[in-house]
Amino acid sequence: MPIVVTDIQRADPEVADSLARFGVATVHEAQGRTGLMHQRLRPVWRGAAISGTAVTCTLPPGDNWMIHVAVEQCRPGDILVAAPIAEAHSGYFGDLLATSLQARGVRGLIIDAGCRDVDDLERLGFPVWSRSICAHGTVKETLGDVNVPVSCGETLVRPGDVIVADTDGVVVVPRGTAAATAAAAQARIDKEERSRARYQAGELGLDVNAMRDRLADKGLTYITQADWEAQQ
Amino acid sequence: MPIVVTDIQRADPEVADSLARFGVATVHEAQGRTGLMHQRLRPVWRGAAISGTAVTCTLPPGDNWMIHVAVEQCRPGDILVAAPIAEAHSGYFGDLLATSLQARGVRGLIIDAGCRDVDDLERLGFPVWSRSICAHGTVKETLGDVNVPVSCGETLVRPGDVIVADTDGVVVVPRGTAAATAAAAQARIDKEERSRARYQAGELGLDVNAMRDRLADKGLTYITQADWEAQQ
Amino acid sequence: MPIVVTDIQRADPEVADSLARFGVATVHEAQGRTGLMHQRLRPVWRGAAISGTAVTCTLPPGDNWMIHVAVEQCRPGDILVAAPIAEAHSGYFGDLLATSLQARGVRGLIIDAGCRDVDDLERLGFPVWSRSICAHGTVKETLGDVNVPVSCGETLVRPGDVIVADTDGVVVVPRGTAAATAAAAQARIDKEERSRARYQAGELGLDVNAMRDRLADKGLTYITQADWEAQQ
Amino acid sequence: MPIVVTDIQRADPEVADSLARFGVATVHEAQGRTGLMHQRLRPVWRGAAISGTAVTCTLPPGDNWMIHVAVEQCRPGDILVAAPIAEAHSGYFGDLLATSLQARGVRGLIIDAGCRDVDDLERLGFPVWSRSICAHGTVKETLGDVNVPVSCGETLVRPGDVIVADTDGVVVVPRGTAAATAAAAQARIDKEERSRARYQAGELGLDVNAMRDRLADKGLTYITQADWEAQQ
């Protein structure tokens, strides 16, 4: 039975807001390399970097009705996560729905299907990560669910989880671990800053990360070109 | 027997010119959601939006000879539609052919195969929608046809039809219905303008489109998170 | 046994440097249409055009350890060519490794797998051609080889070969024929310049390339629309 | 923190067993067209049709360690569902693991990644639905989870849910609704049986399903070839 869950519990908005600045790659590392959506989800225009709390919906093939239903469940600071239940490339989303979401303070859309009006979306400054850019329209005939756990981009998303999206892709941070992930991300940024200075100074990763002994233990051998050719 | 049809009947140029400003998504809707090419056809540089009358040609695998033949059949206001007869990613088209088409007043190229010299094409301002960007050159050994009906982008194109192309993709408007489609597109734009104002004002699609009763009839149910969890 | 070849012979740096300005399409033509990598290798940011000498490494699935090893073998003017031994989309490479390669004077990376931190890479001005953009991190557990011949982008690359990469893709020029290829590329550019002037003046490829007789010999027939319809 | 949930609640085994005979397409219809995995999951050998209760695990890229951990959690009547957390085609599973699962009474494997030893699997009669057939081996370095909700085949699977798999694909039936789905599937089979007799007797779907009025209402028009051509 198709349902709309109306009062989902969202991640702490302050934590949700803070994750955008770390970026997708760092957040993904900070939570143990989990929660990354499939790389086929790409920004329809380049440059946006957002984070926010997930409102989810499922989409029947070629049917965008549930996006309209989901809009009503969105609040400022949310990101809508639209998960088709079968591979689909139709244009489920365009500038009118973007206008509506923007009017509600929604920060962006993640949709594992098609999107259209992409020039308008860029003009509006409304960011979308999608699987396809496709103008083919959708019908409004079949119900789905809003604010239930979904599989989007081959990853599990629960309503209220934090979504982080930038040019590198989209990552999901479970509501319950968002604060710990933010802390781990900050620690990682700090550590990378120190490494970056060493790399800029010309130090090698082999030394920055003390890899030489372990490489030798595993059997890595350095030989000359002449010796290599003699072995062929 | 390979042929070139020399005196095709084109859509009314005024109508053909007028369709660009509606955009691909609106034109596609205005003609009943038909005629859209496959979403794999993407602009090789971003920003162009054109419409014009189709000159068509077929392409044997890895052979671009018929593009040269087709150029001669083009007039100002045309768009060349190049349809390979087998999946192919070679670079059938580059800056020299673009120079030649531009010199004849051709507005762009739609090719369901590869294209190269894309930086030059952007500098020239010659827009191309292609399946691939690939530098692999082609031979000139096998004939095809010019100005016959073709399947391009998984869609039927007849010579003289109107092509509309922008960042959302490529749509084909049959010559005979182009004027009616233009009128329907204008009506759709007007209607969307009214809806847009309501969305901007914060109204929901559920109300703008009067969807609530029909959703309830289909059985959509609103429940609380607590009730949902109790059901799991 | 995993090995690192330490003293590879590189193509003449002057020749290697000179190839960038011809561009990928022309270089590929100039060497008889060989050596082009698969079109799935795309620039992660648009606008760079480079050439340089190849340092190669192989990558086990989801493991970027050998990139660290390969960095040490790089010199100014090199381009790193990273070849996974199985299809992989993880983000093997990001801004720290780019910083390290830049510090060594390396001009870019060709990787037939995933890359991340692409906004940072654009800010750094470090160009990468990759198969995917993906934030998923990699481990450092399994060895591969550095500076052996590899298959990258479905093309054979030997250490020391010249790599040319731009918006059209990536082409490999064997070390031994790089000088001859540069000469042939220059000749081709000169010839195209002459053709371009004729195309700009409105001449047709059919005449610029003297194709009409051969087309007729092969049986190409020009007919009117009316005659064509009568045949259907 | 990687975890193994040890005492999952499984769907009623009698219900789970009963679903195989309805087949994937009917079960999918019976539960409102939800829960179907992506069509890229194909049987590695053809002919098996199974149902059973899901034990789930996640798989890091190129790492099959958690399959070994998951085996211990399996009981007779289970089906193992292995969900990679990134696109991967390595051969995570072969004849030794199949032998182990068979020894525990497990009915099959669903894996959204690669599988190998497929001739052996057919000889053993152990069915596998996978994304790829690929011999590339995996490492055992990184942990994942066992018996948590996963996204497999772009669909949400909870441990203890029922899996139904045959030549048409793989469908997931939530534990809580499995009995109702079985009843609905039986009703659908009965209804289809009656329709089948009418189709065999030459009746048309237009009449069996009383579609003619609705088609006319929507505007479907029957015309002759001559009239159609006159309109072109």
Add this chain to the structure above:
Amino acid sequence: MPIVVTDIQRADPEVADSLARFGVATVHEAQGRTGLMHQRLRPVWRGAAISGTAVTCTLPPGDNWMIHVAVEQCRPGDILVAAPIAEAHSGYFGDLLATSLQARGVRGLIIDAGCRDVDDLERLGFPVWSRSICAHGTVKETLGDVNVPVSCGETLVRPGDVIVADTDGVVVVPRGTAAATAAAAQARIDKEERSRARYQAGELGLDVNAMRDRLADKGLTYITQADWEAQQ
């Protein structure tokens, strides 16, 4: 306006029937290497080889209503060609529709989308060439056309054309040239029979086809391994 053309002109049934025995590859060659559908159309079960006259229909995304309409237009000896107007993988066709088509003497289905109940189809002996095997059901809400020219498998098909399908794929033979194609196919078979005997006797293609001089003219050079290595 959606239409059904009711009295299409079919190719000569005797000619249409005769083409199956030549096979797809030979027919495709016999008509100058045109008309082949994309290789993604594969038989859902292996072994069938058919030819017959095309009844065509278009399919909106995820909507199989027009298949029901098209069935009524089919006669014994026909093959139904179902062309989606957007990429779609749903299961538009299953055993009930196959039963209905079989009852009317239809020989098979070509569908550039998904198909389900494939085990039943094999039991029925009803052959289908499809893009996907997918159980996801379709709705009946949107109209399309029956017996108009369509683009299916990236190829133009007109109602009444001949379809030939076997393990190698699907080829379309225009109604007007079917007899000539049959004659050319027979000639090709005869010629291949003579070549086959020579190949079986150990003659080389280089000699059977007198290729040596032309290869030498193009510059093919035979060298020893030692000489080749000296050049590297």
Add this chain to the structure above:
Amino acid sequence: MPIVVTDIQRADPEVADSLARFGVATVHEAQGRTGLMHQRLRPVWRGAAISGTAVTCTLPPGDNWMIHVAVEQCRPGDILVAAPIAEAHSGYFGDLLATSLQARGVRGLIIDAGCRDVDDLERLGFPVWSRSICAHGTVKETLGDVNVPVSCGETLVRPGDVIVADTDGVVVVPRGTAAATAAAAQARIDKEERSRARYQAGELGLDVNAMRDRLADKGLTYITQADWEAQQ
């Protein structure tokens, strides 16, 4: 300059012959998980398992001329490896060329492109591993090379290397290490035989491979469903 190397050095035929019985997965493991071709190379008919020495050739797009040239370089016990220099799906190979290769004692074909006449190939018992099954014919206009190192299936193959191919895919064994690989494969088979007995007896991989301590060290935690739910 296109060349044919005429006197390549082949791997020891006895060793080359012996590898087929180990199978692709075992050989691939035995040589350190290298040399596996991409999983897109699939047998066009199922059941064959071969090994032999590689004769290589490159293929221009849509051009199979070099296969004819390569046939002459083949001897009994060889396997022809045909490597296109650009992605291509045409049917480069069919029953006549198979007849010719069989007459010379060649054991099979590996082609990273299209193949046709697959029913005939199965009747002949001539095994082919290909990327596509496609009837589209090829021309004979452009030269390539025979018996040079090639990139096929995204893997480097040198003439004279051993090829092993079965239902799991295709692996390349360098000529110089073939004997060592055969020995390692035998050792692996022996070890797996002992493990298999233990798995059949119901022992777990966790114990057969002594994994429990290392899992615990890495932090794997076993918890109850109740505890897990309390954490959510």
